[in-house]
Structure formats: structure tokens, C-alpha cells
Amino acid sequence: MFNWNWKRFGMVAGLSLTLVAAGCGSSDEEGSETNGDSDGGESASEVNYGEEMGYEITGIEAGAGVVGAAESAVEEYENLNGWEVSTSSSGAMATALGEAIENEEPIVVTGWTPHWKFAKYDLKYLEDPKEVFGGEEQIKTMVREGLEEEKPNAYKILDQFSWEAADMESIMLEISNGTDVAEAAQNWIEENQDKVGSWTEGTEKVDGTEVELVYVNWDSEIASTNVIAEVMKEQGFDVTITPLDNGPMWESVAAGEVTGMVAAWLPGTHGDLYEQHKDNLVDLGANLEGAKIGLVVPEYMEVDSIEDLEAAE
Structure with missing residues (x-):
């Protein structure tokens, strides 16, 4: 990482020398000689x-x-x-x-939207010409069978x-x-x-009706599950929220062991589990509409597409 910062310094230094020469009335030929100096640093496109x-x-x-999509x-991508x-x-x-x-260092992460990192940092998705990561996704609500008949108020809040x-x-x-x-x-x-x-329109308050919601321990699903849990608590429900891995989360709802989840990313992220x-x-x-997954980098990195990254030597 240290070497990369010195390369950036060399780039700035080389550019500064060129501008000074231009300001002194140097010819284009002289400017080319300055830029060709081996001490002038590398261009961003040459940074690996x-x-x-x-x-x-x-x-x-x-x-x-x-x-899984990143592994694909x-x-x-060759x-x-x-x-x-x-x-x-x-x-x-x-x-x-x-x-x-x-430290203004390069990094590529598996990213998704919504996520707080996009509100905090200047980030960008790398273009995905092969569409490995798919298009926009939805975050959907899934509940166990029989919930509407057994606990109609819980069903309606989750549905709305x-x-x-x-x-x-x-x-x-x-x-x-x-x-907190x-x-x-x-x-x-x-x-x-x-x-x-x-969300609560058309429902009645209850007295301690038990509800268990499951979620995968992602920042986005922590936020959504806690919000809907607090809303249901205000309506009189006794709410338990349980973090699980992706597979067990889907399995527990399908088996009727829990009430439901508001954390189903489709059609891509959880597509296999949904099927x-x-x-x-x-x-x-x-x-929630307009969710997205992909490879994410800081804006300062001079790459715009997955294809701009270089293979290991």
C-alpha cells in the first residue's frame, strides 16, 4: 500500500513539472521530453x-x-x-x-444497496458487462403458512x-x-x-401475541428487522428477533418454526433458496425496491468496470 501512495506522489510531481514548463513558454516538444522522464511516475492506468x-x-x-456472485x-472474467x-x-x-x-488505498469489496457505506463514503459500483451480478433486486417479506388465519394482525402489518x-x-x-x-x-x-x-392501518392492538422474526446479520437487515419489530411491539406483540445464516433463515420460515422475515433478497441474492x-x-x-449487489470501490480508484482490473501474474 505504501508503494502505491508514492506512485501517486510521483504522478502529481510529474504533472507539476509539466505545468511549470508550460508556464515558462516551453515548446510542446520540450514538454514531451519532461513527461517522458523516467522519474516522472506512472499514469493511473499503469497502476496495478x-x-x-x-x-x-x-x-x-x-x-x-x-x-457467490463475486466467486462467479x-x-x-478472464x-x-x-x-x-x-x-x-x-x-x-x-x-x-x-x-x-x-489511507486512500485500493480495495474492492462485495457491496449492496441499501447500505450506510454509500451515505458515508464516496463509492461506486464497477460496471458488470457480463451481468454476473444481475440487475436491480427487491427485498421481500416472507411469512410462514397459516399466519394470516392464526395471527391476522401480525400478517397484515408485515404485508403492509x-x-x-x-x-x-x-x-x-x-x-x-x-x-444503539x-x-x-x-x-x-x-x-x-x-x-x-x-403499516398498522386496519389492524387492532393485541395483548402479548408472540411473533418471531429472523434475519441475516447484514446491516440492512438489522435495520429493517429492528424497525418492524419495534412497530409491532408498540401494537402489543411480544416480538423476538433472531439472527441466522442465509440457509437456516429460509428453512425456519418454510418449516413454520418462526413467523417470518423481511430480509429476502430476490431474484438474485437468495434466488436458489427461494426456489x-x-x-x-x-x-x-x-x-423495498431498487436494491442492488456488485463489486464496489472508492471513487478515487481509476477503474470503472470489472474488466479494468488486471489478472494476477
């Missing part, structure tokens, strides 16, 4: 970001759809020959991204739950800045009573 990063894409949990991208996708957690990915940006990416990202950013998760959810609820009212379990659960439709 892959080498600086150890040809590694920083991923999240193994089994996550975006990680490594296979599909220029990613020799690259690997490292897996850890969404929190570890965010930490690595923040550290890289603080719908919001926008900006809503989710504002909560995620507040949590990332240190606010439940407190951040309550703050949003207090500031968005009209939207919350549309496996769709006949044993109830799809209540999208609670």
Missing part, C-alpha cells in the same frame, strides 16, 4: 491495483448471494484470473473498507410494511455512528409516523 491488494476481493459471510465473476474472494462478515468488510479509504432505501440507510448510518440499534429504530419511527401508520422453499412459505411481496 490487483497487485497492491494481493488480488483479493473483500467479501462478507460465506454463502451470501453477493459472495472471478470465473467468468482478467480476474488468479483473484480470490475472501469471506468474513459484513462488519469486517466495512472495517476494511473504512481503513482503506482513510414498505419503505425506501433512504429510510433504511439513515438508520444504518446512525447505528454505524454508535447509536433499538434506539436508532425508535428514532426513525418517531420521525416517520405517517409511514408507520400506513428451494417457495412452496412452503407465503410471499408477501417487496418491502
Whole structure:
């Protein structure tokens, strides 16, 4: 990483010398000689970001759809020959991204929208000409079979739950800045009573009816699940929220072991799991439109497409 910063310094230094020469009335030929100096540094296009990063894409949990898509991208794109996708957690990915940006170092991460990192940092998705990551996604609500008949008020609230990416990202950013998760959810609820009212419209308050919601431990799903849980608590429900890995999350809803989830990313991220379990659960439709997954880099990196990355030597 250290070497990369010196290359950038060399670029700036070389450009400064050229501008000084131009200001003194140097000819184009003289300017070309200055730019051709071996001490003038490398252009951004000559910087091998892959080498600086150890040809590694920083991923999240193994089994996550975006990680699977990134692994497919490594296979599909010839220029990613020799690259690997490292897996850890969404929190570890965010930490690595923040550290890289603080030091203005190159990094490629598995990213998704909505996420607070887009509100905090200047980031961009790399273009995906082969469409390995697919197009826009929806985040959908899934509940167990029989819920509408057994707990109609819970069913209706979950069915009416719908919001926008900006809503989710504002909560995620507040949590990332240190606010307690439940407190951040309550703050949003207090500031968005009209939207919350549309979720509970036509329902009656209950007295301790038990509800269990499951979610994958991503920042986006932490935000959405805590918000809907707090809303249901205000309606008198006894709500439990349980973080699970992707597979067990879907399995628990399909098996009728829990009430439901508001964390189903489709058609891409959880597509295989949906096909496996769709006949044993109830799809209540999208609670958020315009979600997206892909490879994400800081704006200062001089790459715009996955194809701009270089293969390992």
C-alpha cells in the first residue's frame, strides 16, 4: 500500500513539472521530453491495483448471494484470473473498507444497496458487462403458512410494511455512528409516523401475541428487522428477533418454526433458496425496491468496470 501512495506522489510531481514548463513558454516538444522522464511516475492506468491488494476481493459471510456472485465473476472474467474472494462478515468488510479509504488505498469489496457505506463514503459500483451480478433486486417479506388465519394482525402489518432505501440507510448510518440499534429504530419511527401508520392501518392492538422474526446479520437487515419489530411491539406483540445464516433463515420460515422475515433478497441474492422453499412459505411481496449487489470501490480508484482490473501474474 505504501508503494502505491508514492506512485501517486510521483504522478502529481510529474504533472507539476509539466505545468511549470508550460508556464515558462516551453515548446510542446520540450514538454514531451519532461513527461517522458523516467522519474516522472506512472499514469493511473499503469497502476496495478490487483497487485497492491494481493488480488483479493473483500467479501462478507460465506454463502451470501453477493459472495457467490463475486466467486462467479472471478470465473467468468478472464482478467480476474488468479483473484480470490475472501469471506468474513459484513462488519469486517466495512472495517476494511473504512481503513482503506482513510489511507486512500485500493480495495474492492462485495457491496449492496441499501447500505450506510454509500451515505458515508464516496463509492461506486464497477460496471458488470457480463451481468454476473444481475440487475436491480427487491427485498421481500416472507411469512410462514397459516399466519394470516392464526395471527391476522401480525400478517397484515408485515404485508403492509414498505419503505425506501433512504429510510433504511439513515438508520444504518446512525447505528454505524454508535447509536444503539433499538434506539436508532425508535428514532426513525418517531420521525416517520405517517409511514408507520400506513403499516398498522386496519389492524387492532393485541395483548402479548408472540411473533418471531429472523434475519441475516447484514446491516440492512438489522435495520429493517429492528424497525418492524419495534412497530409491532408498540401494537402489543411480544416480538423476538433472531439472527441466522442465509440457509437456516429460509428453512425456519418454510418449516413454520418462526413467523417470518423481511430480509429476502430476490431474484438474485437468495434466488436458489427461494426456489428451494417457495412452496412452503407465503410471499408477501417487496418491502423495498431498487436494491442492488456488485463489486464496489472508492471513487478515487481509476477503474470503472470489472474488466479494468488486471489478472494476477
